[in-house]
Amino acid sequence: MGKNAPPPYPLHPILLVDDEPHTLASFDIALRSHGMNNTIRCQDSREVAGILENQPVEIILLDLMMPHVSGQDILKDVTLRFPDLPVIIITGVNEVETAVRCIQQGAFDYVLKPVEIERLLPSIRRAFEIRQLRRENSRLASSFFKKDPSRPEVFSRIITNNDAMKTLFRYCEAIAEGRQPVLITGETGVGKESIARAIHDLSGRQGEYVTVNVAGLDDQIFADTLFGHTKGAFTGADRSRSGLVEKAAGGSLFLDEIGDLSEASQVKLLRFLEEREYYPLGSDQVQHSDARVIVATHHDLEQQLKKGSFRTDLFYRLRTHRIHVPPLRERKDDLRALLDFFLTQAAAEFKKPKPRCPDAFIALLTGYDFPGNVRELRALAFDAVSHQQGATLSMAFFKKELGTNTAPGTLPASPANAFRQKSWAAGLDTLPTLKHADQELIAEALRRSGNNQRGAALLLGITPQALNQRLKRRT
DSSP states (O other): OOTTOOOOSSSSOEEEEOSOHHHHHHHHHHHHHTTOOOEEEEOOGGGHHHHHHHSOOSEEEEOSSOSSSOHHHHHHHHHHHOTTSOEEEEESOOOHHHHHHHHHTTOSEEEESSOOHHHHHHHHHHHHHHHHHHHHHHHHHHTTTOSSOSOGGGGTTSOOOOHHHHHHHHHHHHHTTOOSOEEEEOOTTSOHHHHHHHHHHHHTOOSOEEEEEOTTOOHHHHHHHHHOBOTTSSTTOOSOBOOHHHHTTTSEEEEEOGGGOOHHHHHHHHHHHHHSEEOOBTOOSOEEOOOEEEEEESSOHHHHHHHTSSOHHHHHHHTTEEEEOOOGGGOGGGHHHHHHHHHHHHHHHHTOOOOBOOHHHHHHHHTOOOTTHHHHHHHHHHHHHHHOOSSBOOHHHHHHHHHHSOOTTOOOSOHHHHHHHSGGGSSOSOOOOHHHHHHHHHHHHHHHTTSOHHHHHHHHTSOHHHHHHHHHHHO
């Protein structure tokens, strides 16, 4: 393949089977003009079995009326030996009985000659999608009983030991090799771009991973950024420029903050996703791209649908695969590992010894909701190390920072506030017994401290020994 040659698409070839060479050539040219450049022409139907034995094939376009081995016999054999391989029948036989019989035998579709490419392309694309979904379902089923991802090294930039995150990783592995869009949702700072990068790394795609934040881009800048322009397309366009879609050919295109996209830009993105085609600004020459589109947003797109600010058709096109990254407050069992990782990074950057982190810090952090999520924790760790003088982190510094940055409605972690937030402390007629209240407080303190007794004791305002005695009385 030449240096500037486009990557093969699809990854496995489309097998074209017809005894007429000019028909094979016309199909091949039509497919290549729409970006499908990975094909095999087969004029002798006796060679089909050998081709299928020696290499994987994505789909088959199969003529019915051929010498030697008929298309119906090939269809029966493929259905028996390769049940997941879609076969599209292309024939001049316009008989309802023949069409019904082929569909009953397992054909994916039945297209009449002379073939209109506008009729054939949607069928081929549906076959691609269904085959890929079957692959993904198979991978999901095989990973159902696994606890850890198969390739944990790909997720090394995401510090976690949380079960929900590991489930998310396994889902990423299942869908990574697909071509369908991926929608990643989650609050600001949870690590959506890290998930997008992991999907690209898992995909095996040889092209680049290209990112762009689309927030604040008007329609022309969005189109220019993604699709490029020709010379003279607008004032100041003194030369042609390629867009990021072309740069991401054979790779992945990550569009961040997709919820801020204007309606006009949403229409352009939808067309690209559905047709895999685009026009550079100022050009009437259609371009094709197989870039995998991954998008992310912190917005609630379903609410935007109700308001009419986000297109329904684009939403359902994007959410073929949907990944929601949980906020840090829902995975506080990761606090210790994350803080240790960020302290190591900060110490290296500031050329200081890594400070010691007492258990009391974890208890303090566990009682905080982190509205800025992992990004906020990182900033807090770096800020703390930059101010650090001794060998141990300053509790006073953290208390000051967390006290001034507590999210609205969040109470400081303390036994008194724990009581105020309990439903039975809000005016109910029956109060719990002291014994029950004691058990509730201990259970909540242990949960917030990650089951660390020293941290839980700090939250409760008692000594670890006193907490240990209470725990023994409960057993």
